Amino acid sequence: MKPLATTTPEGGPMIIDIHAHYTSAPPELNAFRGRQVSEMNRPTKGRLRISDEEIEKSLQGHFRQMRDRGIDKLIFSPRASGMGHEVGSELVSRYWTEVNNDLIDRVCKLYPDKLIPGCQLPQSPGVSPKNCVEELERCVKELGFVSCNINPDVSGGGQPFTPSMGSEWWYPLYEKMVELDVPGMIHASSTVNPGLHVNGSHYVNQDSAAAFELCYSRVFDDFPTLKLIIPHGGGAVPFQFNRYRAMHTSGNRRPFEVVVKHLYFDLAIYDRDSMEMVVRKLGVDNVMFASEMFGTAQPVDPKTGKCFDDTVEWVKGMDWLTDEERGKLFEGNARKVFSRARF
Amino acid sequence: MKPLATTTPEGGPMIIDIHAHYTSAPPELNAFRGRQVSEMNRPTKGRLRISDEEIEKSLQGHFRQMRDRGIDKLIFSPRASGMGHEVGSELVSRYWTEVNNDLIDRVCKLYPDKLIPGCQLPQSPGVSPKNCVEELERCVKELGFVSCNINPDVSGGGQPFTPSMGSEWWYPLYEKMVELDVPGMIHASSTVNPGLHVNGSHYVNQDSAAAFELCYSRVFDDFPTLKLIIPHGGGAVPFQFNRYRAMHTSGNRRPFEVVVKHLYFDLAIYDRDSMEMVVRKLGVDNVMFASEMFGTAQPVDPKTGKCFDDTVEWVKGMDWLTDEERGKLFEGNARKVFSRARF
Numbered sequence: 027m028k029p030l031a032t033t034t035p036e037g038g039p040m041i042i043d044i045h046a047h048y049t050s051a052p053p054e055l056n057a058f059r060g061r062q063v064s065e066m067n068r069p070t071k072g073r074l075r076i077s078d079e080e081i082e083k084s085l086q087g088h089f090r091q092m093r094d095r096g097i098d099k100l101i102f103s104p105r106a107s108g109m110g111h112e113v114g115s116e117l118v119s120r121y122w123t124e125v126n127n128d129l130i131d132r133v134c135k136l137y138p139d140k141l142i143p144g145c146q147l148p149q150s151p152g153v154s155p156k157n158c159v160e161e162l163e164r165c166v167k168e169l170g171f172v173s174c175n176i177n178p179d180v181s182g183g184g185q186p187f188t189p190s191m192g193s194e195w196w197y198p199l200y201e202k203m204v205e206l207d208v209p210g211m212i213h214a215s216s217t218v219n220p221g222l223h224v225n226g227s228h229y230v231n232q233d234s235a236a237a238f239e240l241c242y243s244r245v246f247d248d249f250p251t252l253k254l255i256i257p258h259g260g261g262a263v264p265f266q267f268n269r270y271r272a273m274h275t276s277g278n279r280r281p282f283e284v285v286v287k288h289l290y291f292d293l294a295i296y297d298r299d300s301m302e303m304v305v306r307k308l309g310v311d312n313v314m315f316a317s318e319m320f321g322t323a324q325p326v327d328p329k330t331g332k333c334f335d336d337t338v339e340w341v342k343g344m345d346w347l348t349d350e351e352r353g354k355l356f357e358g359n360a361r362k363v364f365s366r367a368r369f
Numbered sequence: 370m371k372p373l374a375t376t377t378p379e380g381g382p383m384i385i386d387i388h389a390h391y392t393s394a395p396p397e398l399n400a401f402r403g404r405q406v407s408e409m410n411r412p413t414k415g416r417l418r419i420s421d422e423e424i425e426k427s428l429q430g431h432f433r434q435m436r437d438r439g440i441d442k443l444i445f446s447p448r449a450s451g452m453g454h455e456v457g458s459e460l461v462s463r464y465w466t467e468v469n470n471d472l473i474d475r476v477c478k479l480y481p482d483k484l485i486p487g488c489q490l491p492q493s494p495g496v497s498p499k500n501c502v503e504e505l506e507r508c509v510k511e512l513g514f515v516s517c518n519i520n521p522d523v524s525g526g527g528q529p530f531t532p533s534m535g536s537e538w539w540y541p542l543y544e545k546m547v548e549l550d551v552p553g554m555i556h557a558s559s560t561v562n563p564g565l566h567v568n569g570s571h572y573v574n575q576d577s578a579a580a581f582e583l584c585y586s587r588v589f590d591d592f593p594t595l596k597l598i599i600p601h602g603g604g605a606v607p608f609q610f611n612r613y614r615a616m617h618t619s620g621n622r623r624p625f626e627v628v629v630k631h632l633y634f635d636l637a638i639y640d641r642d643s644m645e646m647v648v649r650k651l652g653v654d655n656v657m658f659a660s661e662m663f664g665t666a667q668p669v670d671p672k673t674g675k676c677f678d679d680t681v682e683w684v685k686g687m688d689w690l691t692d693e694e695r696g697k698l699f700e701g702n703a704r705k706v707f708s709r710a711r712f
């Protein structure tokens with residue numbers, strides 16, 4: 027019953043970008059956050075006052091780029107660094123999460139042919155991920171969300187530390203994800219460590235760490251059908267592949283190259299040779315196209331005159347793959363992983 | 370006046386492994402540490418009771434492997450995860466550092482034809498790196514050390530946080546390194562964050578972060594002759610190259626590909642395609658051979674029957690390089706960077 031890749035009117039596969047954030051949300055969203063942070067002692071939920079026209083305007087960049095690059099669908103979630111789970115109490119995180127998810131819900135229902143919703147979770151430092159179950163169910167069952175983003179470092183490196191992604195601490199969330207058949211993208215938010223630039227250091231580091239911690243643990247023995255996605259090309263994972271293989275050998279773990287097949291990786295990395303390395307090392311069944319619209323790599327590369335994140339053509343140009351395999355990267359694997367989505 | 374690559378009796382370049390730790394030190398070293406930690410309230414220096422015979426025995430693995438693989442010299446420094454700068458006060462760190470450096474000095478003077486000393490530094494959380502200047506001078510001027518290891522995350526992720534490697538906080542150390550013409554290898558030690566495996570997550574993450582933080586900063590404007598080495602193939606740097614280029618573009622920095630030429634990278638990464646990526650992305654003048662003897666990748670790869678870290682042949686097999694270029698990777702660049710060494 028796995029859905030097969032379909033073809034677009036132009037004859038190729040549908041192109042699904044599985045990693046897009048609402049980084050262009052109207053300023054009222056951050057204004058809400060600003061007010062929330064200044065009144066953290068008495069959290070209230072409040073309402074966003076954003077018009078449909080403001081939403082339409084805020085998305086023109088996304089829609090233009092989708093048209094220009096032939097991208098058909100985006101898995102669309104709140105801005106990652108804005109999740110800010112380390113800020114304030116559990117209730118602050120819950121209200122902020124609900125506001126963001128409600129906005130994503132509204133935006134995706136305005137443009138259901140282009141945007142497919144992924145939610146953030148009300149994570150909070152030192153609080154069991156049990157507290158995420160209710161919001162995940164609400165988003166998936168009531169609102170039709172198809173995935174969630176999971177911050178692997180809830181406190182952003184501060185205190186209390188967050189247990190390893192391989193720890194049983196996370197199991198209540200993993201259980202619910204399996205029950206709902208909802209995938210999770212591991213995506214860090216901000217960091218309180220002044221030694222680490224959020225985009226330059228923290229994100230990629232958290233990607234690599236989560237992949238290693240998960241594979242080195244019992245998580246996929248206990249949850250063989252759990253679906254987790256490592257973004258940004260896997261951080262350092264494909265590049266350091268044999269380092270992890272060596273550690274699994276000396277640690278008497280199942281071979282890394284076997285366990286890592288439980289994970290999915292996106293192609294939001296902006297070097298052609300690195301994208302090919304992701305596909306070669308992780309395999310065509312475990313990789314999905316993404317360009318993180320709009321993220322770190324949106325500027326124009328002065329060397330090429332093209333945007334750094336303009337990488338659709340590079341995937342099309344992987345001529346060592348069959349049409350069917352390229353179809354998996356653009357569409358087929360996303361249909362399999364985001365099984366609740368109607369693309 | 371740059372020293373040129375010489376040739377060995379066999380006709381090839383000398384093979385210098387620039388990244389080796391005394392991971393096989395006799396147990397008395399860790400016994401000293403155990404006692405030190407149990408008496409941290411009143412630090413004393415004490416003496417190691419290790420015989421020349423014990424040292425000889427402890428190095429047989431290194432010597433056998435050097436012979437088997439044709440490795441002529443090791444830059445030899447204390448065990449990295451053992452540096453443990455986050456443990457105890459500044460004085461605890463200082464005594465432990467002196468004990469380690471004195472042992473490395475003794476070992477290298479016993480085997481001067483094979484081992485070339487690199488020191489650890491008495492770093493301590495929240496303490497200015499000014500406190501490292503005296504020990505660095507002692508090691509270099511009195512004992513003949515040729516390099517130092519710098520822990521970029523002194524507190525191992527704990528409190529107080531360590532400023533970015535791009536911060537002026539580090540300048541007193543950088544100044545002294547430039548004055549002494551001594552390179553520093555950026556090498557993390559242990560972490561107190563339970564979410565991060567030291568070898569699997571922390572080391573590689575710190576490599577990537579240090580490279581980004583340095584390039585994104587003014588450090589190389591202020592210290593154009595500072596020599597810093599990023600180990601483990603650069604963490605994620607070659608793989609995520611255009612991510613960093615994009616950030617330098619949007620941040621109005623000098624192009625990443627220009628600034629990164631101030632850094633040196635080692636080849637202690639254990640995938641053949643990744644090693645080639647390091648050389649292609651960073652260039653033959655900025656990369657040095659290393660296999661981190663004995664480190665993470667010492668086990669035998671069940672797929673090949675060879676050790677993961679047995680990579681000399683892969684560098685010899687880079688047939689897209691000239692003999693001169695391969696000579697730079699094995700010898701020439703190390704002579705340039707470790708300019709105080711008599712290889």
